[in-house]
Amino acid sequence: MINIIIAGPRGRMGAEAVNMVSNEENFRLVACLDRKFNGKTLKDVEGLPDVNVPIFEDIEECFHAVDADVIVDLTIPEVGYLHTKTAIEHHIRPVVGTTGFTSEQITELELLAKEKGIGSIIAPNFAVGAVLMMKFSQMAAKYLPDVEIIEKHHDNKLDAPSGTAVKTAELIRESRDYKKQGHPNEKETINGARGAEFDGMRIHSVRLPGLVAHQEVIFGGAGQILSIKHDSLDRSSFMDGIKLAVEKVMGLDKFVYGLENIL
Ligand SMILES: NC(=O)C1=CN([C@@H]2O[C@H](COP(=O)(O)OP(=O)(O)OC[C@H]3O[C@@H](n4cnc5c(N)ncnc54)[C@H](OP(=O)(O)O)[C@@H]3O)[C@@H](O)[C@H]2O)C=CC1
Numbered sequence: 001m002i003n004i005i006i007a008g009p010r011g012r013m014g015a016e017a018v019n020m021v022s023n024e025e026n027f028r029l030v031a032c033l034d035r036k037f038n039g040k041t042l043k044d045v046e047g048l049p050d051v052n053v054p055i056f057e058d059i060e061e062c063f064h065a066v067d068a069d070v071i072v073d074l075t076i077p078e079v080g081y082l083h084t085k086t087a088i089e090h091h092i093r094p095v096v097g098t099t100g101f102t103s104e105q106i107t108e109l110e111l112l113a114k115e116k117g118i119g120s121i122i123a124p125n126f127a128v129g130a131v132l133m134m135k136f137s138q139m140a141a142k143y144l145p146d147v148e149i150i151e152k153h154h155d156n157k158l159d160a161p162s163g164t165a166v167k168t169a170e171l172i173r174e175s176r177d178y179k180k181q182g183h184p185n186e187k188e189t190i191n192g193a194r195g196a197e198f199d200g201m202r203i204h205s206v207r208l209p210g211l212v213a214h215q216e217v218i219f220g221g222a223g224q225i226l227s228i229k230h231d232s233l234d235r236s237s238f239m240d241g242i243k244l245a246v247e248k249v250m251g252l253d254k255f256v257y258g259l260e261n262i263l
């Protein structure tokens, strides 16, 4: 039995994760971390499952009160970073879906996990199809190094570019040399027209109501275009990856960044 804390239970992802964990035979939800409803239980909060799981606002108090193996964080960047750091310091394994961490923060968490010998997983995307899209893009960039990433999300998303887009760009960087793309003399007449620049490639972020989570990676070569595209149409797409990460983190003593490393 794996004892789990979920941070962000009222959120779009957190609510889905609470249901997933509650329905898994080998998982036990022992507490939730929220920024509201301290001292209440999930069943006291409208819209949350009818279960007697305590809610804490303070992470230290939560770790002190319950016996947890894993914390699943699905909150916001600043809070997710603090939760992850605190969890590693308390020897509770973090499984982090929250995106928007800086590369310095990820490196810092990696070093801390290494120092403490605590298994930790940060995965910018838990959908298996999205991981395949990223890996296929990494393969393609070796042969078609001119690439632009277009990610599209719902308009309640806080971070841009998405964690998936950043991870995709990082994987592509590993398989091609630096390449400043576009015309050497190109000029933006409206700021941002060419998108964000990462290792010479461009990332474009679209935010619209109605969207869930979508990304297209477009490669251009002489006389040809290759598009690699993934769509999450529903947040259930992320649950198998979270389940896998919770199971795998129990056997890890190192830090993992990206679901592709545990698939
Ligand atoms: N890795 C992956 O596969 C995926 C990652 N994500 C990422 O997961 C994160 C959550 O996304 P999503 O569910 O859509 O966002 P939501 O805005 O729906 O949920 C975030 C939740 O965190 C809560 N929260 C804010 N501060 C705290 C705090 N101090 N302690 C506990 N909870 C807090 C918010 O509460 P309140 O509403 O009161 O502010 C809210 O309920 C994002 O970073 C997103 O990018 C999303 C989908 C897939």
Ligand SMILES: O=C(O)C1=N[C@H](C(=O)O)C[C@H](O)C1
Residues within 6 Å of the ligand: 099, 100, 124, 125, 126, 153, 154, 157, 161, 162, 163, 164, 165, 212, 213, 214
């Ligand atoms: O905020 C979201 O919704 C998502 N965030 C993650 C990201 O930033 O890549 C994963 C997925 O794209 C959904």
